[in-house]
Amino acid sequence: MHDTSPRPVPVPVEKQAFRDAMARLAAAVNIITTDGPAGRAGFTASAVCSVTDAPPTLLVCLNRQASVWPTFEANRVLCVNTLAAGQEALSTLFGGKTPMVDRFAAADWQQGTTGAPILRDAVAAFDCRVSEVVSVGTHDILFCQVLALTGDVPRHGLIWFNRGYHHVPRLDARS
Numbered sequence: 001m002h003d004t005s006p007r008p009v010p011v012p013v014e015k016q017a018f019r020d021a022m023a024r025l026a027a028a029v030n031i032i033t034t035d036g037p038a039g040r041a042g043f044t045a046s047a048v049c050s051v052t053d054a055p056p057t058l059l060v061c062l063n064r065q066a067s068v069w070p071t072f073e074a075n076r077v078l079c080v081n082t083l084a085a086g087q088e089a090l091s092t093l094f095g096g097k098t099p100m101v102d103r104f105a106a107a108d109w110q111q112g113t114t115g116a117p118i119l120r121d122a123v124a125a126f127d128c129r130v131s132e133v134v135s136v137g138t139h140d141i142l143f144c145q146v147l148a149l150t151g152d153v154p155r156h157g158l159i160w161f162n163r164g165y166h167h168v169p170r171l172d173a174r175s
Contacts, residue, residue: 026161029083031094032060033109033117034068036075040117041068042103044095046160047139048080056146058126061139069140076130077114078144081122085156085167090119113148123158124151 027046034041047061058080062069072078083091094103109117112127119125128144135141157168 023163024161026159026166029087029091029158029160029165031081031083031091031119031122032062032072032078033081033119034072034075034078035111035115035117036077038071038074039100040104041071041100042094042117043068044091051143057131058128058144058146060142060144062142063139064135065138072130072142073133073140075116077116078128078130078142079112079114079116079118080126080128080144081117081119082124082126082151083119083158084121084123085158087121087158088165091158091165112150118150121155122151123155125149 028048030045030048031042032045032048043062043066045060045062049059051057051059060078060080062072090107093106104117108120110120112118112125114127114129116127118127126144126146127148127150128146130142131145132143133140134143154170156170159166159168
């Protein structure tokens with residue numbers, strides 16, 4: 001038997017209501033970096049997630065209006081540097097209007113396989129080549145094939161939740 005009762009008419013989701021709901025979705029804090037012919041750039045992002053492990057692929061969302069967008073679009077390589085507890089100031093620095101040279105001067109970096117900067121004390125670093133870009137609304141979704149991994153710093157993790165930083169205890173994987 002099928003339900004024949006009328007379905008409610010969907011109400012458009014207001015922008016602020018969507019933002020408020022997204023604030024309640026906890027996410028790791030990452031600094032996304034690139035270096036190449038278009039120069040060196042980096043920004044803070046929580047819009048990062050796994051896509052598949054065959055081949056290992058992440059997605060990173062980047063606003064096309066961001067000042068770093070042309071650099072990432074041209075270089076087509078990046079590193080997702082997952083931050084640890086205690087790196088809030090670095091996250092804030094890369095999330096603001098600070099000149100790029102000052103952002104990178106605030107931490108210790110090494111060059112990855114792709115040439116993208118890798119944060120030496122990141123919890124994890126995913127060195128990637130951008131394999132595909134899809135535009136949705138105001139953002140580009142960068143599909144990033146992981147070419148190399150570094151990290152495993154024995155520190156607490158850092159997440160963004162309810163418009164603030166929170167520490168996540170490192171749990172021993174063997175327990």
